[in-house]
Amino acid sequence: MIETAVDGGVTRVTLSRPARRNAFTEAGLRALRSAVTGAETPVVSLSGAGEAFSAGADLTVVKELDREEARAFAQLGQSVATAIAESEAVVVAGIDGPARGGGVELALACDVRVATPEATFAETGVSLGLFGAWGGTARLPRIVGGGEAMDLALSGRTVDAEEALRMGLVSRVVDHPATVAAEIAENNPAALSAVKRRMRDDADRAVQHAREAEAFADLVERNAADLSW
Template identity: 40%
Template sequence: MGFIEYKQKGYIGIITISRPKVLNALNISVLNEMNRVLEKVDIKTTRCLIITGAGEKAFVAGADIGEMVNLTRSEGEAFGKRGNDLLRKIEMFSIPVIAAINGFALGGGCELALSCDMRICSDNAVFGQPEVGLGIMPGFGGTQRLSRLIGLGRAKELIYSAKKINAEEAYRIGLVNAVFPLEKLMLEAEKMATGIARNAPIAVRYCKEAINLGIEMNIDQAITMEETLFGKCFETLDQKEGMNAFINLSRNKNFINK
């Protein structure tokens, strides 16, 4: 595929957006290609995804302004829906998704990062929703996910002012989970993904489902849903093997201690 590279490393899938000459800007082709890549990910052999950008300057510097400049109202709405459909697919994807943010994450790039389960970034990363400076607004979920993640006041400040923040500030306000030197970013992303991948995959998928759906329910509905998913875990081989292994290990330790 032209703009999306996919690589499998053990149980980890790595998606790289590769338009480095335009700082990996999102256009229709990129959105369509990423959608096709996600549809081909085999969750039986892949337990965690990492999304990053090609090069050392940008994760994704935004949507492609050249492609948007002459859009009509209906075309703009359709472009927003295409982006939102993809980002919602990432957000609700069966397995965890980590954004490894290697530079600029502006506009649609910041929104892409927000759709991932976790975000880690390089120390040269820059974040922002600068759309109002271009006469538009965030159109790929930025007005919704950013406020849910960092709170209404901070989200409104960033969106209304179109200001950019650095990696340190992004970490301080909870936009990212961790900051690393650029040269160590992918190593740390793979380390995080490996830590997730070594756990029971069905249980991890149920956890993601419970968190993502539960946040949109009232607490009583969410707890009921959690109970159902908790019960479903007891139908899995992972539960049988995991608990029996724990019991056997505990017995062996007690025997040794005696």
């Protein structure tokens, strides 16, 4: 389900199960985690093959799970989202087409989300008697705010790229998301990693400030010879 290719400073990770709208089985989730954590480039670009980004969990798999298996499947999805969020590389999600359920949740775990005009987003779980359990109930409110998150999660409604941009679900609407990953990869890899770690830091403010100053000092020491306008 997962295809990878290296293009300069970017590892391109493609969800490649278009006949199932790139829906995830356990094997697909594990393969995605390995692809992201194993990347040796400073930037990872995540996209979907075919007409969709991802439909999320494969419901033909989910409906066969017993209670313990369902818990384990949710925990596996959570671990993949956490691996994306905590990876050394900056992960850029390029959403070109529908993102649903777990597809939205995996995009939420990425550092940058960009969409094409054809992208749409929905947390459709409530219509099926489910909800997104790959970390989405925690990440969505942090990214779009509590009111917008509750609306999306409870209504199951679909939002287009422009509305996603307005609410902060994506940061740009572009024709070619891969260009954003390439743009980011042009920057200093150590600085990219440091910025990601600092932006992801959820310690209290005093600790964050101390860590920020220390990271800045590390970069000055490392790159002093190259600093010039």
